[in-house]
Amino acid sequence: SAVISQKPSRDICQRGTSLTIQCQVDSQVTMMFWYRQQPGQSLTLIATANQGSEATYESGFVIDKFPISRPNLTFSTLTVSNMSPEDSSIYLCSARGAYNEQFFGPGTRLTVL
Amino acid sequence: AQSVTQLDSQVPVFEEAPVELRCNYSSSVSVYLFWYVQYPNQGLQLLLKYLSGSTLVKGINGFEAEFNKSQTSFHLRKPSVHISDTAEYFCAVMQAGTALIFGKGTTLSVSS
Numbered sequence: 478s479a480v481i482s483q484k485p486s487r488d489i490c491q492r493g494t495s496l497t498i499q500c501q502v503d504s505q506v507t508m509m510f511w512y513r514q515q516p517g518q519s520l521t522l523i524a525t526a527n528q529g530s531e532a533t534y535e536s537g538f539v540i541d542k543f544p545i546s547r548p549n550l551t552f553s554t555l556t557v558s559n560m561s562p563e564d565s566s567i568y569l570c571s572a573r574g575a576y577n578e579q580f581f582g583p584g585t586r587l588t589v590l
Numbered sequence: 591a592q593s594v595t596q597l598d599s600q601v602p603v604f605e606e607a608p609v610e611l612r613c614n615y616s617s618s619v620s621v622y623l624f625w626y627v628q629y630p631n632q633g634l635q636l637l638l639k640y641l642s643g644s645t646l647v648k649g650i651n652g653f654e655a656e657f658n659k660s661q662t663s664f665h666l667r668k669p670s671v672h673i674s675d676t677a678e679y680f681c682a683v684m685q686a687g688t689a690l691i692f693g694k695g696t697t698l699s700v701s702s
Contacts, residue, residue, distance in 0.1 A: 510689045519680060520634075520692045569634070571690070577622050577641055579690050581634040 479504050479574045481582035489588045490560055497556045498585045500570030505550035508573035511543070514584070515566045523568075526553040560589045592617035592683045594693035602699045605673055611666040611696045613681035623664040624682040624690065625655055634680070640664060651675070676700045 480503040490496050500509070509526040524532040524545055532545035547553040557564055570582040597612040615621060625637040638649025645657040655666045664681060681693040 508687075508689075519694045522689050522691065525689055577684065577686070578636065578639065579624075579684070580636075583633045 479580045483582040487586040495558045500553045502551045502572045506572040509553045510571040511555045512569040513566045562589045565589045594683050596693035596696050600697045605702050606670045608669050613664045615683045622684045626680045628678045671700045
């Protein structure tokens with residue numbers, strides 16, 4: 478199994494600012510993903526983080542708002558740009574291990590005022 | 591594209607009663623199926639998964655699920671629930687090489 482850590486675990490930010498969330502996996506993985514979980518909702522896929530190339534975004538999510546980096550096989554970042562209160566959510570990093578099992582980080586709880 | 595429908599948004603049950611949480615999926619190709627649990631203010635935990643083989647899958651905490659290809663279902667069951675099973679349960683589907691797609695979740699509330 479893979480153990481995933483995220484930093485920060487939570488943050489309170491002002492409208493119009495940006496926050497970068499870091500995700501570290503304890504082993505090399507081929508696929509990494511970013512999800513959003515709005516209050517009381519399910520998980521929505523934001524993008525697939527591709528190593529060495531641009532992320533693949535889902536419908537409704539754009540690179541200018543959610544730039545993603547993945548410089549190697551164990552690390553990725555998600556930036557939430559020009560934040561508004563509607564961006565208040567839990568952001569989860571996820572990684573695909575062997576045997577098609579997908580692991581999740583503990584999440585970053587973001588509140589935008 | 592695949593999708594997941596969890597047929598019940600809330601399921602209230604009494605302690606020691608059996609429970610079934612229903613999940614249907616839609617996909618034009620073979621998929622892998624998962625159930626995750628999220629306890630209040632905690633992260634996601636994998637309950638069980640179906641990748642291939644036996645259609646009856648056993649998971650942690652006494653849960654099991656049955657893959658039914660003809661009905662495109664993957665219902666989660668437990669013969670006797672505990673108060674501690676109160677949580678949000680998510681059914682998810684995945685095609686090879688793509689990300690997990692989640693259903694909207696089912697809130698299981700167990701009372702005494």
